[in-house]
Amino acid sequence: MGEAERAWARVRQNLRESAGARLFDQWLKPITLVAHDDPDTVRLALPSAFVTNWVRSHYADRLTLEFKALMPRVRSVSIETRAAGDAPVTIAAPVADPSPATVADAPRATAAERPSLDPRFTFDRFVVDSSNMVAFNAARALAEPGAPRFSPLFLHAGTGQGKTHLMHAIGHAYLARHPQAHVICMSAERFMYDFVQAMRARDTFAFKQRLRGADLLLIDDLQFIAGKDSTQEEFFHTINEVMGANKRLVISADRCPQALDGVEARIVGRMAAGLVADIKAPALPLRRAILDRKLIDVPGARVPPDVLDLLAHRIHANIRELEGALNRVIAYAQLTGQAIDMDFAVATLGDVLRGAQRRVTIDEIQKLVSQHFELKPLDLVSARRARAVARPRQIAMYLAKRLTTRSLPEIGRKFGGRDHSTVIHAVKRIEELRDTDRDVDDAVRVLMRELEG
Structure with missing residues (x-):
């Protein structure tokens, strides 16, 4: 030899x-x-x-x-x-x-044999509060040994809110307990690419065998599979095989299953049959806690509390942008040798802070919502209770709570002198409808893009 x-x-x-x-x-x-x-x-x-x-x-x-x-x-x-x-x-x-x-x-x-799992994304590095607790507990439960209590787990949230973190954490925890397990983590786009390559090579058998033999299958960003008929056909049969074998399946998307336009009803039905858990946008306390957790990973960095407060208050689009701002401040300080203080942070993050400083007013919200639903602005502050008026009014209150710093009583006063409890009810109702009513969810997304843009 x-x-x-x-x-x-x-x-x-x-x-x-x-x-x-x-x-x-x-x-x-x-x-x-x-x-x-x-x-x-x-x-x-x-x-x-x-x-x-x-x-x-x-x-x-x-x-x-x-x-x-x-x-x-x-x-x-x-x-x-x-x-x-x-x-x-x-x-x-x-x-x-x-x-x-x-x-x-x-x-x-x-660790080369597990290149698709980010080593940073583990359960102990995920900061938990009421906005993501259900999703976090569900993810941990799915990674536990023994027969899965539910499958699939469907996680949905906006960009940069922690979906991918939880998916990778499931993979890490499951492999820690089952080192020989066959775990696959891929994006929906990668699923499509691999499937197309297999078809071109006239070798779809190996592709099917690989995915359907997984003990844990993690598919990220399902919304990108919309409209791809042949890929959806293969995806449906894949998840059927995985679920039928009582294996673990985790899917993520930027919206709930019922709001996935262009995705076949039978796939939506399969997703909805499992546990659907959402991750809401992080409130101020969670954003501040995430920054504290992030600093643990950079022990040499010295970032004053007032700078962390500034970042948490001003950057609220998503967690990824928040962490990126902190990384930028720390990196600039290390490269220049300067100490981090408020003036240094403002100078370093000027463009980021200006971009996050866009102030949305309740008047703007009322004007845009009335235009979207073809109403008069006075309708939103009137006493009319017809559904054609009441639902847009609730959406406007929900947007006012999400996009402005106004208190609940202030928002109520801007909507015809209504009580703060009415605003609370409107916000909760729209949150519920976004998970179940595609039209409401689409309307909210369109309005938020226009207001934040």
Whole structure:
């Protein structure tokens, strides 16, 4: 056995130990070492174009590092598609049960086999309050050992509110308890891309086998699958297989299942049959707590409380933007050697703070809502209770609460002298309807975009 064959035998052994038997057998076991004369290049072959593309995208770097560690002169690893008979290939090195000597000599596995899970997104780094508690508890429950209490779990929230964080946290927690489990985490766009590539390669079987064999399947941003008929067909059968096998399924989107335009009713029905949990926009206390938690990860940074208060008050679009502002302040301070104070933060974040400083007034809200629903502005402050007026009035009150700093009594006074309890009822009612009534949710989204723009 030559040097390349000995190295390949060890690389295969390392891959099996790190990836687990199921993933290895499905994707990596078919790899063979191609006979070649170039000592600087290792050539590997697979019998299918689709599997070749998958291995290239997920394991090319890992294979290169493994071979370089064992054969320092190797400069690159080529992963090719070669059907039987296309060219001479060596017989794949057998994978024996690891002996103590083999394990001791082999390089240990790294986290490369789980590239799709962000190491920052774990349950202990997720800040919880009433706006996200149901979603957080549901996510933890789904990651617990034993038969899942519910599946699928459908998480919905606006951009940057923590959906992806919870999905990755589920993956981390589940793998911690089941290290050999087959976990797949992908966006809906990636699902579409992989499916299209499989169809072009005329090899959809491996694609179906891979996803339907998952113990935990995580699909992010389902709204992007809308209108793609062939992809929706495959998606429906995939989730059917996963749910039918009592496996764990987690889906996320920017809105509730019933509000997903362009998504087939049977898919919506499947999603709604599980547990649907929303994450609301973070209120001021949660935004401030998130900044405190973020600082724990940067122990050398010194950010005064008044600067944190400024960020929490002024940046409320989403958590991602809030964390980005804090990162920017800290990075600029480290690069310039300056201490962080209020003047430094304002100078550093001038454009960000100006963008977040847009002040929406109740008058603007009333004018835009009346135009949207083809009403007179006076209708919103009148005593009329007809549904055609009452529902737009509730939406206007909801927007006033979300987009202005006015108190509940002040909002009530601007709507014909109504009591603050009426405003509370309107806000709760619209929150409920956004989860169940597509027309209401769409109207609120359109109005918010126009007001915030």
